[in-house]
Amino acid sequence: MLRIGNINLPPGHSDANLRDAIAQALGIGTSELRSVRIRRQSIDARRKQAIVLTYTVDVATANDEAILSRTDHPVPVSWTPDEQYRFVATAPATGSDPARPIIVGMGPCGLFAGLMLARMGFRPLLLERGKKARERAKDVYAFWKAGTLNERSNVAFGEGGAGTFSDGKLTTRIKDRNHRCRWVLEELAHAGAPEEILYQANPHIGTDILIRVVEALRKTILSLGGEVRFESRVEDILIEGDAVRAVVLEGGERIDASQVMLAVGHSARDTFSMLHRRCVTMEAKAFSIGARIEHPQSWIDRAQFGSYAGHPDLGAAEYKLSHRAADGRGVYTFCMCPGGEVMAASSEAGGVVTNGMSRHARVAENANAAVLVSVTPDDLDGTGPLAGVEFQRQWEQRAFEIGGRNYRAPVQRVGDFLEGKATHTLGAVAPTYRPGVTYTDLALCLPPYAIAAMREGVQVFDRKIKGFAHPDAVLTGVETRSSSPVRILRGPSFESVNVAGLYPAGEGAGYAGGIMSAAVDGVKVAEAIAQRQTDTGPAQNRAAL
């Protein structure tokens, strides 16, 4: 098969147009194309008067070798590379039953680690503090409707982790030499995600589909011999002689294990405290704070796509903006959700946390994105590894107070925000956050340096996206959980630097920042666990040597 890049076509083109363009680029007739598979599709909107869809395709022709031997193609042509993921280990044959690896947490990191181990023939035990996705959804919707937070089952905790109620963006900057990203995308598609995630440059799933997808992933793990336990919070770990020996669940049940993967996400504050008490080496790391901005999606479409705005082939427009503020801090947009909603993402009583999500169709009225400012360990009051957690909590509680102590979120018109005055009435843009908002001045619930950098950033971003600083755009705060404030240190074998057999992984441990990177980190750690088991025999035996 041949891989052909840079095939450009206008929005609205047909499949036949694509075949014609490929044949023309190769200097052959369309009848000589035996098969065509899209490998990548992106939107090139740099010239708004002439937006194009750019394709990379894999084709089989009547004579691939003859085509490849020519050098006069107007587009890049090569053999289709081998992009197949290859499993690094297989569980030993039955009879030498290896110790069952434990995975704590069923977000993208834990789920894909569990799936990888199960596919390799190991039978992981997955422990998740929250509920199954569908039961969890009831708790989440009740919170959004009535402000009744369930601290055990919410946007952060439960099957699928923090990514379940999200836009489900799958973009990543990972260099994918081992094709782990491809494997994750293929597993997601196999579990019911739309096929287009396999080729779109900025793929996304949408919260309405994600719930089904995480359920299907769980069922696959079970069908391969894995085990899943919900409402099973790991409350403690037992360490002997610098090696992990067991986990203890809330309620006291002890489960022995010599390989424990911690994929607990960035909101497992109680778990971080427990690990700190157990002297697992960790440190405070940089993270960010800010608020969600909302504009009508039609403004963003117009700014990005000009007269093509609203074209069905382009979908809802996205943006990603960044700026270095005068004081040197980074200010940037994060987790942009086209045609979506700002959502209440609290997991701890007495704190307001914002985030964003979209359904697959991305057809809701508003676009939203976090406008975030970087926070470094030097900004924190305390010096311990958990100082960032305390900092996040402090501003979340401040927002809760300002919002009215009922999970309504503080909201401010951008015009008022830029002028430094409280909002008393809204304009053309209605905030989408539920259970509701309280008009205020966001300077009351964010640090002064964050407010200053956000003001600067919003105005700079307006030069790139016309209308970004429109006075009627709205900011809803506070957004504190874009990444983990701690890093649990691990060495080259992916184990904790001071506890053998403990594998910190994913976003909470500081090794990922998004669904794809968390999933891929889970895959890498699963590979390390599997290799350890196959290199040395059952890990329990190894520890006893």
Ligand SMILES: Cc1cc2nc3c(=O)[nH]c(=O)nc-3n(C[C@H](O)[C@H](O)[C@H](O)COP(=O)(O)OP(=O)(O)OC[C@H]3O[C@@H](n4cnc5c(N)ncnc54)[C@H](O)[C@@H]3O)c2cc1C
């Ligand atoms: C609302 C929202 C929208 C988002 N949108 C996107 C997006 O569109 N694209 C993107 O790339 N990223 C998005 N993110 C970020 C993304 O969801 C996270 O980066 C990702 O989920 C991190 O994966 P993880 O598996 O490391 O941790 P998590 O997903 O946080 O999963 C951790 C899991 O561990 C469980 N757990 C914690 N402690 C314990 C314990 N002690 N015992 C047992 N279980 C425990 C938790 O209940 C949770 O299920 C979004 C996040 C949120 C909150």
